Amino acid sequence: MSAVFGRAALRQVAGARSFSSSPAPQATLRELEMRIKSVGNIGKITKSMKMVAASRLARAQNSMKYAKAYGAANNAVFEQSEAAKSEAKVEKILYIVTSSDRGLCGGIHSSVAKAAKKDIEQGEGVGKEVTIVALGDKPKQQLVRGSVGNDVALSFNQIGRAVPTFNDALAIADKIESEGINFDKIKVVYNKFVTVISYEAAFIEIYSNKALAASPSFAAYEVEGDELSGDLASFSMANAIYAGLVEGYASEISARRNAMENASKNAEEMISKLQMSFNRMRQAAITNELVDIITGASAL
Template sequence: MLSRAARPALRAGSAVSSRAAAPSAATFATLREIEGRLKSIRNIEKITKTMKIVASTKLNRATRAMQESRKYGQTSSELYTQAETKPLEGEGKKKLIVVCSSDKGLCGGVHSALARYVRRTTIDSPNFDLVIIGEKAKAQLSRTHAKHIVLNFSGVGKDVPTFTESMSLADQIVMLPTEYSDVEILYNKFINASSYEPTTVEAFSVEALTASPNFSSFEVEDDGLLGNLREYSLANSLFWALCEGHACEISARRNAMDNASKNASEMIGKYQILFNRTRQAVITGELCEIIAGASASDDM
């Protein structure tokens, strides 16, 4: 039997040993980590919300430019439709694919969809060359089709694409030394504010145009005019493709930033609950220690 004076000391010692044997996960260090993570997520949420507002503002301009560019591209496509132009057939004839992307990211799978389309459609027809507009598609296609890339452009379409940029691109493409059976322009077609799909538009060579069944109905006598017509038609199609792709990119960026803001808001809610529970656990643990110490002092 222990004496009455020795019992309080024994109880205090056993309480300290039990706390040391069962370490608590709720510590001030854990609270600081959770608080720091909450702060960083709130900052990310502010950035994504701001980028969503900016993208929503730019989308109106991009949509107007896209609607205006369709008049150019559809008029040029109508020329080949009326002439019933088809790609030239022959040994060694290559197809040129012009991929219209951009240099910017944070817009979902817009650029990845173009790269996947190229990989999927060129499996059975490896005789082709690539002209890539934008660093994003170049970075993806360089890993699998580096030997097919003959020309690439960057810094195009930083804002709304212009016809002047399209003319410069068409001028560089026309000067390529290889004679191609046809030129296929790949871009993202704007369906609505939340969906798009990779689409191609044809831009044929002068030889393909002159070999068209209904070409004689146009009564073109000057051969030099056909070269200018072909370059102008290519510029129209490029302008159309770039504006459509720009509208898809802005729309996809707005949706991506909206989803990112919602995810950040959900994470803030979860971490706030975790922070509150952890803080309550710390406070409860401290109160238990204070009460135990005071009780031990009173008993002694």
């Protein structure tokens, strides 16, 4: 009987041990050495990208100063003409979400995409016929995957490779008009450059030629026909696109510089931790070898 109870107890102990979790295997010295080298190479790449972004930031900021004049001119036109007080109803809104095709710059792309979605679902776009034009592959991907994906009618790529020019904005505006997209109002969503380390999503509002022609101050000039208001509205759209692209480009370069700086710091911290682990394991291996040598010598 005692033998039976003994075998049962052994089975219970064996079963308990089979369910125990084994400790995770530690990395070897060779694996730690390879890890340190790989993290070091990544750190070199991020430092190089940071230096490149820093060198391009001054040129981007300089271009942004000139581009802001275009946005200020647009604001002056619509403010002095009092287009917002026009009798024309705003039933169709065109959102032009400006960003780029490039990554490794933090949340610069999600910033404009979230701002556009919020304005469409909770702001001025509620109850209106909405059309979206995406400038850049990154904002297009986020908008298409979201709840407003069906509203994306047109997209452009090859954005953000260099400082945007007014000819680029003019070509985009011409393409939008050639597609026959109807709108009563345009809202250009872009990243506003606040400081070197911060940015925020902002809007540039443009009214259609109908709203401009029906505005109180514009009608006082007694201009015959819609040619002048149409040309002015088209030129204002190109101006706003240009201002949004250039300021968004400066924000992106600044964000990429900050992201690469943070990545370089993280790489340095990771290397120091891995180096400490490597030194401890190496010291333990040397100590074990010394213990074996001393033990063998004592046995002899």
